[in-house]
Amino acid sequence: MTKYVGKNIPRLDGYDKATGRGLYTTDIYLPHMLHAAVLRSPYAHAKVISVDVSEAEKMEGVVAIATKDNTPRTYFNATASMFLTNLPDKPVLDQQIFSDVVRYIGDEVAAVAAETEAIAKEALKKIKVVYEELPAVYNVDDAMKDGAPQVQPDFSPGNNVCGGVVKIRYGDAEANWDKGEVFAETKVYMQRIKQAQLETHGAVADYNPKGHLKVYSTTQTPYPAKMILATIFDMPASNVHVKNPPYVGGGFGVRIGLSAKAEAIASALSILAKRPVKYIYSRSEDFLTSDSRHEGYIVSKISAMKDGTFVALDTRAYMNTGAYATLGVELAGVTGANGTSGAYRFPNIHYDGYVIYTNQETAGAFRGFGAPQGAFALETCVDQLAKQLGRDPLDLRLQNALRDGDEWWFPYPITSCKLMDCLKEAAKSIGWDEKRGKKQTGTIRRGVGIGCGTHVSNGAPFCLDYNAAFMRIEVDGSLLVSSAVPEIGPGSTTGLLQIAADAVGVPMENARFAFGDTDVAPFDVGSHASRTLYSAGYLLVRLAVDLREQIFEWAGKFLDVDPSTLDLVDGQIVSKCDAAEPHIEPTPLSYLAHQAHLRAKQFVVSGCKAPTNSPPFHAHAAEVEVDMETGMIKVLKLAAAHDVGVAVNPILVEGQIESGLIMGLGYALREEMTYQEGKGFYNDSYHKYMLPTMDETPEMESIIVEGFDPDGPFGVKGVGECGMIPTAPAIVGAVEDAIGIRFYEIPLTPGRVLKKIKEVYGD
Amino acid sequence: MKYLIANSTTEVLEFLKEAGGTASILAGGTDLVLDIESGKKKADVLIDVTRIPELKKIEEVDGFLEIGAAATLTEIHSHPLVRKYFPSLVKACKKVGSRLIQNVATLAGNVITAQPAADAGMALSVLDPRFVLVDEEGTRECYVDDMYAGFGVSTLDSGRTLMTKIRIPLPKENEAASFQRLELRKSLSLPMLNVAAMAAIKEGKFEWVRLRMAPVGKGPVRAVEAEEWLVGKEVSEETFERAGELALENANPRSNPLRGSKEYREATLPVMVKRALLEIATQLNVMEG
């Protein structure tokens, strides 16, 4: 029995956040602090011949100017990929703070630190840069052509393929292909979208000339950020301290590693100025110069038997990773793995993933990490196959869905799987049987659709995953857990303390979780890959075992009983229920810890663990309404059923699902970064980027399918990214049900939809 | 920069004179503040006119509804008189940005900004409004077509002239107005298209129609051909459709990377016109919505 796990404990940071006390990077004001602004390239591709800062330097209030001429030229990868790439692979280190070549409109050229932000911005205008423009390339197909301009010649000799082709082979798709009797093939295009988290990237760097660098940052991976900075500035890692203040205004993958280049630029300026420097990205900089979701296209082919059984899957993905690699290579792996093949029984799989450099804003990690793209491709193809077979798409999915005990190609087993239940629950909630396939006429037409998928509970095996932490019992018996995981919004730190309190056996009221700070705890990957609760929890339950052992050993001696008969329940040392009589008088841990202290003993443990991985499963269903005259689509309802193992805090789990649903809705219908040659991306503000507002939310039902994962701490699995994955497939499927037109390109903006309607139905 | 808070119309004129053209009148500031930042507009002096009691009034005077130039969109769309007489204006005011914008933005500002698809100004444009302007020379009244000089350019120079109020004739029993908007998002998004209409219907036929659309040219563009053709026509689906097609003759929409291509706008303009006319017919109980 757990006291906290499974309960809707109000999140621990709620008070700070609801009262405005909670600090974020942008709220850090240090004495003697300077403000930064950054000069960015107006060209998509150019050599930087010279940067003349002499005029700018003369301005009153300007304290330091950083350029390629006075900052480290170390090559790095601004994402955690730099330190999480699995052996024997090597990370792609293709970035510098400022380099001799600018590779997209918005690439960094120089930075100014001044007494005020206004002065810093004014100073930018006085920096004279001489560029030599180079030919540029903007899309995957052009970039792969012979003779195409080379974006990163040193990192992709001759072909713009970043980090090599990612291949997945399972069974033998080629040899078994013809064993199938029916073949479906689809090609889908997906747009670039932006995380648009509410707090823009930022950092406040405070360099002490004695060699210590402290950086307040919006990173969602403090520890990797620290290691990247230590490498760039060639400092001992022990002298670099990265800290969330402690809150971060959202992440969604955009700051796995550094927050774009905020930390690097603020640090470079602070080192030059020997004063603290604050650099907060403007909304427009955030939109135009930090990682986005990969745009691109995927060709999927399924070979199946006439009875619907899947025989083989062949997928080729071509993704535009922009000017720098960041997490592109890992992403191509996830697209192929979880994205395109994860949720079904495919005995034979062939996948090739191409991540292609272009002269555009970099694409990197974004909630779902390639899986939304993969799922959209595969689910489109499954719907296509259903149509060819004359089958109900739900039925075909139920037939091929993975279930408990199935084998698959991943290096870790399917520890638990309730995908069938997810599909059935989502379908039931949307009213599948009554609504699907009903002939529609008139101006407004309705339909329903469904999609499903899987994901991960941490980064392994696509990248390194482990973490370390401390746990201690304070002298008064309270529990302090120290970990470098951040709190970027999901409530991980609340959930982890629920787990820790239950695992140790102490009341949560006087337990605390110290987080987001590389000085308070050892290595932790950070928040990505839906890992935080699962991976950090995985370690904490094991640390709790060690901690209890230590307590019992000491208590045994102190109380003169056999340690193995002792238990710790709700902060009281008691005899185990099944221990032989006589049972001891319950002894408060507070008393025991104090007595231990007086005898020179504190209960302290630390440890380091690599978790296993457990796949979560999910299915989403959508009901939509299409206006035949305008091409407008309205989503009436979204139903989401998720197998996340045990929900540690159901309200927080629902929060993750709902959040993903609405983001998925934006992905399916509206969100899109539109490139204008010579100008860059058009969408530089919330006004020009149509993410859903509150009045666009449909009815939502999130269903947590009861489950238990044998490997997850207390039975949990990852959930953070899942809500994003099968939403677009469900919506696009519903549109087809409504108007009989399949869309192979998202988002379904009214222009795209109306054009197709006119093509199919005439004017 | 200097910031002056005016307490009366006379004071505004004094301040304007003193600044000799380098000042700008400031109402809600939802356009001006950002325009100054981006360098689109310049002003050494800002004259805040939102505390002049007379400019805040909304009242019925001699068959007109008078809306003070400093009344906010929220004050307008929640006002009982506006709700009673001009539901289409209420609807349009509620479409400007978000409630947080409407709480400070003004209708006068929405007109003077002269963005072609400004929603409130658009709905207002078919209501036959009179704009009351005051400057050194005195007071005068202008009509809609006197207000727009170009894309985002007003004929009114806010460094010299103050708009004090907007006067709208009250509708007769057989008259109604409508506002239609094609939007990518209900809030915080400029329209892809908007259409405003007003008409009088007698015995199932249009007596007259005022029909405007945007962004298809400078300011709210009149669909002259459709207006003329509609006179005397029976109120019916077919009539609306024909009017929609005729509206295209006066429309020259441009492509926008976000808010729709020229083709899309042309394809949907007739639909918006049709829906605007239907909205009128429904209000007057001539047809079912």
Add this chain to the structure above:
Amino acid sequence: MKERLVTTVNGRRIERYVDPSMRLVDFLRDELLLTGTKIGCKQGECGACTIIMNGTAVLSCIMPVMKAMDAEILTIEGLEKDGKLHPIQDEFIKGGAIQCGFCTPGFIMGAKALLDENPSPTSEEVREELSGHICRCTGYKKIEDAVLKAAERLREEKDD
């Protein structure tokens, strides 16, 4: 040139000389260190900077600081009374309406202005009135529920 500004913030009278080209949000954050009011865009497009001025919810990021002259301003810091959370704050915490929390102060101020004006809003009204606030984390549903719950509680408190 600096100008004299007299205003009341969270019940405290404040008199300062300010640069009139400054935005109100910068005055609150940089000068008064009331950092609970957030900046998500500085263009009026996200609602993170929402405060209540003379009873109305306004965007402090696009408001010239001098608009605060003689005004009564309430920021998120002024909402908790005598160590007691406002019911809206409380319901946001309990109902899972907070995730990263960056939109939260703005949302809560917007919700307060809404409920002061309309104590019994429908779901539709809540959604419509608060849609100038962008939240990228929650999917909005729990925010809507929290506002409706808080409304109910406030009505009950009034009846008592």
